[in-house]
Amino acid sequence: xxxxxxxxxxxxxxxxxxxxxxxxxxxxxxxxxxxxxxxxxxxxxxxxxxxxxxxxxxxxxxxxxxxxxxxxxxxxxxxxxxxxxxxxxxxxxxxxxxxxxxxxxxxxxxxxxxxxxxxxxxxxxxxxxxxxxxxxxxxxxxxxxxxxxxxxxxxxxxxxxxxxxxxxxxxxxxxxxxxxxxxxxxxxxxxxxxxxxxxxxxxxxxxxxxxxxxxxxxxxxxxxxxxxxxxxxxxxxxxxxxxxxxxxxxxxxxxxxxxxxxxxxxxxxxxxxxxxxxxxxxxxxxxxxxxxxxxxxxxxxxxxxxxxxxxxxxxxxxxxxxxxxxxxxxxxxxxxxxxxxxxxxxxxxxxxxxxxxxxxxxxxxxxxxxxxxxxxxxxxxxxxxxxxxxxxxxxxxxxxxxxxxxxxxxxxxxxxxxxxxxxxxxxxxxxxxxxxxxxxxxxxxxxxxxxxxxxxxxxxxxxxxxxxxxxxxxxxxxxxxxxxxxxxxxxxxxxxxxxxxxxxxxxxxxxxxxxxxxxxxxxxxxxxxxxxxxxxxxxxxxxxxxxxxxxxxxxxxxxxxxxxxxxxxxxxxxxxxxxxxxxxxxxxxxxxxxxxxxxxxxxxxxxxxxxxxxxxxxxxxxxxxxxxxxxxxxxxxxxxxxxxxxxxxxxxxxxxxxxxxxxxxxxxxxxxxxxxxxxxxx
Numbered sequence: 001x002x003x004x005x006x007x008x009x010x011x012x013x014x015x016x017x018x019x020x021x022x023x024x025x026x027x028x029x030x031x032x033x034x035x036x037x038x039x040x041x042x043x044x045x046x047x048x049x050x051x052x053x054x055x056x057x058x059x060x061x062x063x064x065x066x067x068x069x070x071x072x073x074x075x076x077x078x079x080x081x082x083x084x085x086x087x088x089x090x091x092x093x094x095x096x097x098x099x100x101x102x103x104x105x106x107x108x109x110x111x112x113x114x115x116x117x118x119x120x121x122x123x124x125x126x127x128x129x130x131x132x133x134x135x136x137x138x139x140x141x142x143x144x145x146x147x148x149x150x151x152x153x154x155x156x157x158x159x160x161x162x163x164x165x166x167x168x169x170x171x172x173x174x175x176x177x178x179x180x181x182x183x184x185x186x187x188x189x190x191x192x193x194x195x196x197x198x199x200x201x202x203x204x205x206x207x208x209x210x211x212x213x214x215x216x217x218x219x220x221x222x223x224x225x226x227x228x229x230x231x232x233x234x235x236x237x238x239x240x241x242x243x244x245x246x247x248x249x250x251x252x253x254x255x256x257x258x259x260x261x262x263x264x265x266x267x268x269x270x271x272x273x274x275x276x277x278x279x280x281x282x283x284x285x286x287x288x289x290x291x292x293x294x295x296x297x298x299x300x301x302x303x304x305x306x307x308x309x310x311x312x313x314x315x316x317x318x319x320x321x322x323x324x325x326x327x328x329x330x331x332x333x334x335x336x337x338x339x340x341x342x343x344x345x346x347x348x349x350x351x352x353x354x355x356x357x358x359x360x361x362x363x364x365x366x367x368x369x370x371x372x373x374x375x376x377x378x379x380x381x382x383x384x385x386x387x388x389x390x391x392x393x394x395x396x397x398x399x400x401x402x403x404x405x406x407x408x409x410x411x412x413x414x415x416x417x418x419x420x421x422x423x424x425x426x427x428x429x430x431x432x433x434x435x436x437x438x439x440x441x442x443x444x445x446x447x448x449x450x451x452x453x454x455x456x457x458x459x460x461x462x463x464x465x466x467x468x469x470x471x472x473x474x475x476x477x478x479x480x481x482x483x484x485x486x487x488x489x490x491x492x493x494x495x496x497x498x499x500x501x502x503x504x505x506x507x508x509x510x511x512x513x514x515x516x517x518x519x520x521x522x523x524x525x526x527x528x529x530x531x532x533x534x535x536x537x538x539x540x541x542x543x544x545x546x547x548x549x550x551x552x553x554x555x556x557x558x559x560x561x562x563x564x565x566x567x568x569x570x571x572x573x574x575x576x577x578x579x580x581x582x583x584x585x586x587x588x589x590x591x592x593x594x595x596x597x598x599x600x601x602x603x604x605x606x607x608x609x610x611x612x613x614x615x616x617x618x619x620x621x622x623x624x625x626x627x628x629x630x631x632x633x634x635x636x637x638x639x640x641x642x643x644x645x646x647x648x649x650x651x652x653x654x655x656x657x658x659x660x661x662x663x664x665x666x667x668x669x670x671x672x673x674x675x676x677x678x679x680x681x682x
Contacts, residue, residue, distance in 0.1 A: 048142070
């Protein structure tokens with residue numbers, strides 16, 4: 001085949017020590033279809049003061065890879081909230097090969113197409129306090145660790161397409177090792193059968209038949225040796241809907257000569273099990289509607305549909321779910337999507353939220369998550385059993401949540417949600433435990449299918465129930481974070497380029513994906529004590545205020561009172577736990593506290609300079625006598641001008657960079673310089 005190479009890169013970003021998922025750097029890539037290999041080039045380098053950071057210490061960098069949605073990582077090994085499913089991901093750690101630069105390579109053969117996400121972070125900080133500096137006047141610059149991923153993909157073009165029911169002939173030349181095909185599997189397909197026919201070679205049929213969904217097959221994909229099986233047929237039950245399946249016909253190593261064969265694909269359509277049974281509008285029981293809605297189309301439970309003519313144009317039944325054997329088809333009920341906000345989506349069930357689960361058939365529902373938009377939140381599912389509907393029977397309702405294809409087992413007593421090629425999540429409710437929840441952070445997008453089935457518990461295990469229709473309350477919704485991160489966390493909406501995702505940022509020593517891990521949490525008494533000590537420390541402003549008032553420094557006393565007031569209530573509002581008290585908006589309190597602190601230093605040093613006598617002496621020497629503390633023409637004293645000028649400049653500096661170190665050093669050094677000049681002059 002013909003190969004095409006594509007190249008993608010991302011802008012370098014500064015990595016941060018891991019505290020929560022909100023502190024990681026996330027990179028979003030898109031891998032095209034028919035990709036045979038993807039190579040990530042992971043570039044990491046150090047910077048310090050705009051130059052290479054050769055003197056910076058080596059810190060390990062951890063990178064996570066996941067297809068379809070961001071990785072759910074837990075490097076601190078904290079506890080996840082209850083009923084939370086943790087999807088897997090792959091991680092690697094980069095080591096330094098050069099003093100200021102290192103490169104790692106990560107190869108993926110036949111990667112899944114679509115969205116891929118990389119997450120990177122530094123190790124957790126050791127708790128040391130660092131100061132933000134700007135690098136002026138030789139001050140020490142912090143070390144920065146920058147990470148830049150690059151992606152190179154090689155994809156095949158013009159792959160031969162197999163059409164179901166048609167035979168494709170192929171001759172494999174001696175220098176060729178394999179032939180690759182693909183076939184599209186539409187919705188409501190219960191079975192894919194790939195067959196190699198009329199295989200002729202030097203040693204019988206020396207071929208391997210491999211099949212894989214979404215991407216070209218690998219060495220561990222579903223395979224069949226045509227030497228040992230006649231006919232050479234490979235069947236796949238419950239294939240993924242609306243995806244390409246790739247068929248690889250591979251020659252055995254060392255086989256000489258030309259091999260000719262035919263390949264064909266058969267798809268079993270579950271929506272049309274037989275021509276003798278045309279589609280019809282199912283009854284209320286087959287649609288799993290509550291009893292209060294009665295029957296649909298005038299058909300009661302157990303009634304047979306009226307016969308239809310071959311040329312009938314009656315509306316077909318809703319989309320069915322297939323059993324592995326393809327013998328029975330159950331309707332799939334859609335859900336209505338209601339978007340309330342970003343990552344706040346409710347999925348409503350028609351004729352719901354109460355769902356009837358008959359004893360002889362499953363109830364199947366579909367939840368559609370939009371690509372990219374919905375993968376940055378949390379998919380929540382809640383089942384609540386109406387115990388009064390069980391009529392005293394020991395009934396258990398099992399729910400299977402599967403991605404891209406519904407799983408309705410042909411075995412009535414089966415309670416598993418997994419097959420060899422399909423993984424799922426299991427929920428169950430009964431009279432004892434009538435409520436079950438499931439949370440999936442960062443779910444993969446596409447169609448999620450929920451299959452509900454009722455079974456009765458007996459001495460021999462679970463068996464089909466008789467004449468008992470269970471009623472279940474079903475709720476499905478998408479939320480930004482798990483339980484809004486609780487009272488000890490804040491749910492933050494984050495963005496990387498054009499991709500949005502949400503994560504919890506915990507406080508007061510709480511950790512975990514939903515801020516529910518209290519292993520290092522602060523007690524309420526400790527939080528109250530730390531808040532009181534921090535707020536009451538501002539009482540130390542009372543002696544300076546008293547001294548300033550007694551010495552007739554009223555302006556300085558007013559600044560001290562301003563600082564004492566806003567510092568007290570700012571620290572009462574800035575606490576990480578639940579002992580919080582805010583009289584104004586947080587940003588207003590912070591600005592006033594910072595401004596008051598800097599103004600206190602400024603007016604104190606200016607007052608210590610005692611500029612008024614110096615200005616008076618200079619005025620007498622140059623212009624004659626004037627009033628004490630003022631210019632002969634009526635201008636205010638120099639200290640008054642400096643007070644007002646300092647207040648305006650400090651307000652501007654705080655608005656530009658509230659946490660900058662030079663906001664304190666600059667005014668302090670300037671005021672000390674004025675004080676030194678005044679004292680030398682005196």
